[in-house]
Amino acid sequence: MATPLRSSAADRTRPTVWDGLVVLVILLLAGALFAALLPKETGGSLTLLVTLDGEEIGRYDLDEAAEGTLVTIEAPYPMTIELSPRGVRVAETACPHGDCAAAGWIDRAGEQIVCLPNRLILSLEGEETTDIDVVIG
Amino acid sequence: MPVRRLTRCAVLTALALALSVCEGLFPLTVLFPLPGLRLGLANLVTVYALCRLSGREALAILVARCFLGNLLGGNLTALAFSLTGGLLALGVMALLLRLPGLSLYGVSIAGAAAHNTGQVLAAMVVLDARAPLVYLPPLLLCSLVTGGATGGVAGLLLRRLPEKA
Numbered sequence: 001m002a003t004p005l006r007s008s009a010a011d012r013t014r015p016t017v018w019d020g021l022v023v024l025v026i027l028l029l030a031g032a033l034f035a036a037l038l039p040k041e042t043g044g045s046l047t048l049l050v051t052l053d054g055e056e057i058g059r060y061d062l063d064e065a066a067e068g069t070l071v072t073i074e075a076p077y078p079m080t081i082e083l084s085p086r087g088v089r090v091a092e093t094a095c096p097h098g099d100c101a102a103a104g105w106i107d108r109a110g111e112q113i114v115c116l117p118n119r120l121i122l123s124l125e126g127e128e129t130t131d132i133d134v135v136i137g
Numbered sequence: 138m139p140v141r142r143l144t145r146c147a148v149l150t151a152l153a154l155a156l157s158v159c160e161g162l163f164p165l166t167v168l169f170p171l172p173g174l175r176l177g178l179a180n181l182v183t184v185y186a187l188c189r190l191s192g193r194e195a196l197a198i199l200v201a202r203c204f205l206g207n208l209l210g211g212n213l214t215a216l217a218f219s220l221t222g223g224l225l226a227l228g229v230m231a232l233l234l235r236l237p238g239l240s241l242y243g244v245s246i247a248g249a250a251a252h253n254t255g256q257v258l259a260a261m262v263v264l265d266a267r268a269p270l271v272y273l274p275p276l277l278l279c280s281l282v283t284g285g286a287t288g289g290v291a292g293l294l295l296r297r298l299p300e301k302a
Contacts, residue, residue, distance in 0.1 A: 010188045010295040012240035019243030022233075023281055026250045030277035033270070
C-alpha cells in the first residue's frame, strides 16, 4: 500500500506554464491580503501606557523593548514590570494581594492590568500600523 | 513496515533534522527582518519522501522531525508553528504532485507558501490576535524565492539519486 507517488513533476527540469500559474495565484493572494490589511488598524505594534493615580507616568513602545526588559515603577508599593515585544506583565510587586502579578501577560491592544492598592493601570494601546512597508524591507 | 523502509525513513528524518539545524545557523532573517522566514531546506526531504516513498512515510518523517527538532531547541509554541506549517505544506504538495503539468518548482513554491500560511495561522491562534496576518503577504512573496530555490534543488536530487537505493 505504501507505493511511491507517481508524479511527472520530478521528471521535469524546467518550470512549466502551470508553475507560472501557481506563482500568479500566490502573488494575487499576497496582493489581496496586503490591500485588505492596509487601511485597517491591526494593532501590530503595541504601546504600553503606565498610569498612576490618573496621571500618565510612562509610555513604552513595546516593539522596541527587548525580551525580558525590567522596569521598576515608583509607586506606593514598588513594582517591577517586564516588557517584551509581545506584551507586558507584572514581574514583582510589593503590594498586599499581588493580583496584578497573578494576572500574567497582557498582549492585546485594549487590555489592562490594574493594581488597585497602587491605583496603577498598565494599558496596551494598538498603533496604526503604518510600518507595513518596513516589514517588507 | 519492512526494516528497509524503516531505516530509510529514519535516515531521512535525521537528514531533515540536520538540514533544519544547519539552516538555523544561517538565518535568512538577517537579510530580511521577517519573523518566520526560512529557506525551508527540510522541505527537500518532504518532497523526496513524497516522490520516492509514500505520503504516509513523508508524514511520519515530518512529524518525527518536528518533535525531535523541538527537543533540540524550542518550546511548545515553536512546535505548534513548525507542525502546522509542515503539515499544511505536506498536504498541499501531496495534492499538487498528483496534478499533471506542474514541475517541482511549482510544487515546492506552493509548499513554501502553504508552510508560511500555516505558521501565520498558528501564530494567530497562539497569540489570539489578528496581528500576525500582517506578515503573511511579505512571507508569501519570499516563499516564491525560497520555494523556487528548494524546488530546483529537489529536482536535482531526484534526478541524481537512483530510484532503488
